[in-house]
Amino acid sequence: MSKIDFTVNAARHVVEADDDTPLLWLIRDNLALTGTKFGCGVGVCGACTVLENGKAVRACQIPASEASSRSFVTIEGLSPDVSHPCQRAWLQEEVAQCGYCQAGMIMTACGLLHENPDPSDEVIEKVMSDSVCRCGTYSRIRKAIRRAANEMRTKKP
Amino acid sequence: MITSRRAFLKTAVLSGASLVIGFDGGRLRQATAASVAGSFQPNGWVCINSDGSVVLTIGKCEMGQGVRTSLAMILAEELEANWTRIKLLQAKPSADSDLGTGGSDSMASSWKPLRQAGAAAREMLITAAATRWKVDRGSCKAVDGAVEHSASGRRLEYGSLVADAAKVQLAENPPLKNATDFKIIGHHTARIDGPEIVGGKASYGIDVKVPGMLYASLERPPFSGAKVKTLQEDKAREVSGVKSVIKLPRGIAVVANSTWGAIKGRTALAVEWSEPPNDAFDSDAHWKKLETASRETGFVTRKQEPPPGTDAITKTIEAIYYYPFYAHAPVETMNCVADVREKRCTIWAPTQAPERLQKQVAQLLGIAPADVDVNITLIGGGFGRRLGVDYAVEAADISRAAKAPIQLLWSRADDMKQGHFQAASVHYLSAGFDAKGAPVAWKHTKAGSFHNISPLDPKEMRDAAWYQDWSWGCYDVPYAFPAIQTAYVAVDLPIKHGPWRSVFAPSSVFARECFIDEVAQGQGADPLAFRLEMLKGADVIKAGSTTVDRKRLRRVLETVRDKSGWNGASISQGRGRGIACNAYFGRTYIAYVVDVSVDHENNIHVERVVGAVDCGLVVNPVGVEQQMEGGIIWGVSSALKGKITFHGGTAQQSSFADFAVARMRDTPAMEIHIVDSDAPQPFGMGEPPVPPIVPAIANAVFAATGTRIRRLPIHLGQPKSALSPNE
Numbered sequence: 001m002s003k004i005d006f007t008v009n010a011a012r013h014v015v016e017a018d019d020d021t022p023l024l025w026l027i028r029d030n031l032a033l034t035g036t037k038f039g040c041g042v043g044v045c046g047a048c049t050v051l052e053n054g055k056a057v058r059a060c061q062i063p064a065s066e067a068s069s070r071s072f073v074t075i076e077g078l079s080p081d082v083s084h085p086c087q088r089a090w091l092q093e094e095v096a097q098c099g100y101c102q103a104g105m106i107m108t109a110c111g112l113l114h115e116n117p118d119p120s121d122e123v124i125e126k127v128m129s130d131s132v133c134r135c136g137t138y139s140r141i142r143k144a145i146r147r148a149a150n151e152m153r154t155k156k157p
Numbered sequence: 158m159i160t161s162r163r164a165f166l167k168t169a170v171l172s173g174a175s176l177v178i179g180f181d182g183g184r185l186r187q188a189t190a191a192s193v194a195g196s197f198q199p200n201g202w203v204c205i206n207s208d209g210s211v212v213l214t215i216g217k218c219e220m221g222q223g224v225r226t227s228l229a230m231i232l233a234e235e236l237e238a239n240w241t242r243i244k245l246l247q248a249k250p251s252a253d254s255d256l257g258t259g260g261s262d263s264m265a266s267s268w269k270p271l272r273q274a275g276a277a278a279r280e281m282l283i284t285a286a287a288t289r290w291k292v293d294r295g296s297c298k299a300v301d302g303a304v305e306h307s308a309s310g311r312r313l314e315y316g317s318l319v320a321d322a323a324k325v326q327l328a329e330n331p332p333l334k335n336a337t338d339f340k341i342i343g344h345h346t347a348r349i350d351g352p353e354i355v356g357g358k359a360s361y362g363i364d365v366k367v368p369g370m371l372y373a374s375l376e377r378p379p380f381s382g383a384k385v386k387t388l389q390e391d392k393a394r395e396v397s398g399v400k401s402v403i404k405l406p407r408g409i410a411v412v413a414n415s416t417w418g419a420i421k422g423r424t425a426l427a428v429e430w431s432e433p434p435n436d437a438f439d440s441d442a443h444w445k446k447l448e449t450a451s452r453e454t455g456f457v458t459r460k461q462e463p464p465p466g467t468d469a470i471t472k473t474i475e476a477i478y479y480y481p482f483y484a485h486a487p488v489e490t491m492n493c494v495a496d497v498r499e500k501r502c503t504i505w506a507p508t509q510a511p512e513r514l515q516k517q518v519a520q521l522l523g524i525a526p527a528d529v530d531v532n533i534t535l536i537g538g539g540f541g542r543r544l545g546v547d548y549a550v551e552a553a554d555i556s557r558a559a560k561a562p563i564q565l566l567w568s569r570a571d572d573m574k575q576g577h578f579q580a581a582s583v584h585y586l587s588a589g590f591d592a593k594g595a596p597v598a599w600k601h602t603k604a605g606s607f608h609n610i611s612p613l614d615p616k617e618m619r620d621a622a623w624y625q626d627w628s629w630g631c632y633d634v635p636y637a638f639p640a641i642q643t644a645y646v647a648v649d650l651p652i653k654h655g656p657w658r659s660v661f662a663p664s665s666v667f668a669r670e671c672f673i674d675e676v677a678q679g680q681g682a683d684p685l686a687f688r689l690e691m692l693k694g695a696d697v698i699k700a701g702s703t704t705v706d707r708k709r710l711r712r713v714l715e716t717v718r719d720k721s722g723w724n725g726a727s728i729s730q731g732r733g734r735g736i737a738c739n740a741y742f743g744r745t746y747i748a749y750v751v752d753v754s755v756d757h758e759n760n761i762h763v764e765r766v767v768g769a770v771d772c773g774l775v776v777n778p779v780g781v782e783q784q785m786e787g788g789i790i791w792g793v794s795s796a797l798k799g800k801i802t803f804h805g806g807t808a809q810q811s812s813f814a815d816f817a818v819a820r821m822r823d824t825p826a827m828e829i830h831i832v833d834s835d836a837p838q839p840f841g842m843g844e845p846p847v848p849p850i851v852p853a854i855a856n857a858v859f860a861a862t863g864t865r866i867r868r869l870p871i872h873l874g875q876p877k878s879a880l881s882p883n884e
Contacts, residue, residue, distance in 0.1 A: 094347065
């Protein structure tokens with residue numbers, strides 16, 4: 001057991017955990033932030049995606065020992081009132097069905113738009129194809145990302 | 158909130174500050190001070206509070222089909238409620254409840270009771286207002302959460318009327334609105350739980366946390382009868398956070414104070430299981446059994462003798478279609494929180510079958526079902542998997558032994574290997590032609606297996622209706638062959654299997670809609686025009702308990718023909734166009750035109766899908782579109798991606814890597830057309846989009862390559878040009 005000192009949604013946390021505990025379970029079990037979901041545990045479904053310095057990372061692939069002194073944003077920290085352009089685009093395009101994978105999808109999209117504010121359809125498809133939605137909401141996710149990208153670009157000076 | 162549901166109801170009524178109407182079993186009942194103290198404990202009720210809020214119990218489970226939104230829309234329409242004031246409460250199972258969610262039945266079964274409840278409350282509120290104003294109630298109107306008297310310009314919010322309305326005699330058969338007056342039903346309505354979902358606040362089964370809860374992982378026997386050879390119990394106990402290692406008949410549970418502790422402890426157990434016997438279940442051997450069975454006569458589910466004067470068959474074509482095992486693979490794996498105490502138990506579960514769950518947990522614990530308190534959570538993908546309740550029974554068993562509330566979470570591999578799979582089946586089809594080449598006979602024999610998620614009742618009458626229930630899409634063939642024979646042959650299947658999205662229909666409709674293409678090809682006919690031709694004759698046909706309206710089926714076919722620019726099946730080198738259609742239970746009618754491309758390495762990509770749907774009266778158009786899109790992607794997965802195979806009694810796949818599902822890159826351009834319907838009521842949309850998509854893809858692949866697809870998922874193999882000259 002080690003003391004893990006890390007930041008989530010701008011709040012600093014110190015938790016006791018085994019070094020190999022995935023960040024996913026620190027977030028879900030220790031911090032009780034359950035918006036970040038478990039889907040596969042091996043980094044192939046994207047349900048646990050969170051942001052670090054704006055980049056999308058998979059919380060199930062980051063052991064506690066490597067999480068110390070790093071800062072992450074989960075879906076709960078994206079905005080207090082679902083006002084982030086991606087969240088709003090997701091609502092406007094009526095993306096969600098069961099909704100379980102959507103937090104991961106939104107965080108993956110945020111990471112994509114952070115690195116590439118004007119992604120082509122090919123880039124959207126390539127990045128988003130690393131995530132699984134079993135309800136099949138992909139076409140609406142694609143539209144929502146385009147909408148959010150447009151809005152984020154036009155807002156910038 | 159959920160545990161105090163009945164207390165809420167009692168308080169609401171006794172305070173005299175709410176109007177409450179129950180609507181169980183198709184009968185309206187009004188809550189009064191006397192009745193809530195006694196027997197008034199309905200599962201379905203609507204409560205209008207003095208603050209103007211409307212609380213509606215939802216008896217159906219939300220798993221992505223948008224049922225919370227669409228059911229609330231139906232109520233709000235008749236109640237003339239302010240849409241933003243509607244709140245939902247999830248109902249709980251009780252002795253006489255029927256909250257099971259499956260078979261795409263929610264809309265059809267909830268339509269009338271919800272409208273009646275909303276209308277009754279509306280009429281009582283109008284009466285209360287008219288009485289207060291001392292005016293004729295006919296001059297008052299309910300509008301947007303208030304009653305208005307336009308002659309005097311007066312207006313009273315519902316909240317200020319509920320105390321009086323609660324004293325008004327219940328209108329048991331209230332007048333319902335005309336469809337032409339609908340303001341909510343039929344209009345694009347945002348999901349009621351959308352903001353919670355995109356904010357990460359929606360609570361699924363896996364998100365439940367109760368005080369003192371421990372976490373469990375269960376190592377299960379990999380095949381029926383497997384015995385533990387060795388295990389490292391001490392090593393598991395050494396893992397930090399592990400509280401106990403519990404040996405149960407159903408497996409070995411590791412209980413810890415964190416999810417990770419339970420997972421790690423289970424890994425540390427390093428259980429070595431006994432070798433499977435030589436005759437352990439193997440899917441290849443099962444295929445052979447099914448294939449043999451498909452040539453037996455079986456139980457004849459429909460027999461239509463040719464009318465006198467039908468010419469004799471002079472030529473027959475036949476084909477065998479093979480349908481594999483599939484997993485459900487919802488992204489939320491199976492999980493359940495169980496808290497077993499002396500003589501009672503509380504469950505929090507993402508379940509589609511709360512009554513079955515309650516019964517089976519009660520049976521395990523030797524207590525009455527009423528002592529199992531079941532809380533239904535949001536479901537992160539149901540697809541029929543959560544009609545099985547195995548994971549809840551496991552959780553209760555572990556909680557009882559651990560003497561603590563526990564959350565059981567299945568790993569992805571558990572979910573893939575221990576599911577209630579979609580069963581494999583084999584279909585023998587033949588068509589007979591007369592001397593002039595006209596099709597005169599159709600035969601379809603399905604060799605499949607009865608579900609085993611709960612035991613079959615041996616005393617149940619196994620008549621044609623019973624067998625028809627196992628062969629949707631087979632016995633209800635809509636095409637006008639003079640002679641029709643469909644049959645079912647049951648083959649024993651010792652692994653767990655049960656409902657999957659669209660239950661029995663996908664395999665039968667795959668075989669039927671591909672073979673009808675073969676028949677059309679034999680006729681030299683256009684497959685779309687041939688289908689329309691074969692849907693002539695009587696508009697309405699009866700097949701067992703199903704009534705198929707060919708007019709509705711023709712209309713969806715004509716719609717995709719016109720909207721897709723159908724001009725024959727072949728498009729160009731490497732591209733093909735396919736068609737398929739289905740009448741789901743005679744309720745929802747869907748047709749697709751699919752364009753596929755096949756590249757030089759024989760990779761298949763679905764480029765475009767044009768779909769038309771008639772699901773009766775449309776409650777929420779966006780819900781219909783979403784289900785069409787989702788059903789198409791589900792079909793892309795089963796046509797082109799993963800399947801489950803068994804060896805040594807065990808499923809050989811364990812992840813999204815070896816049981817692949819469609820991703821964004823596999824997503825076609827989709828164009829959905831909702832067809833105006835003659836049907837006066839809504840029908841379901843969760844399942845019906847699935848069955849016709851796979852055969853439409855398979856028929857498109859045939860059009861592109863000339864290769865008939867009779868097995869799934871579709872693999873064209875190495876292209877000829879890629880083979881070396883020696884091969």
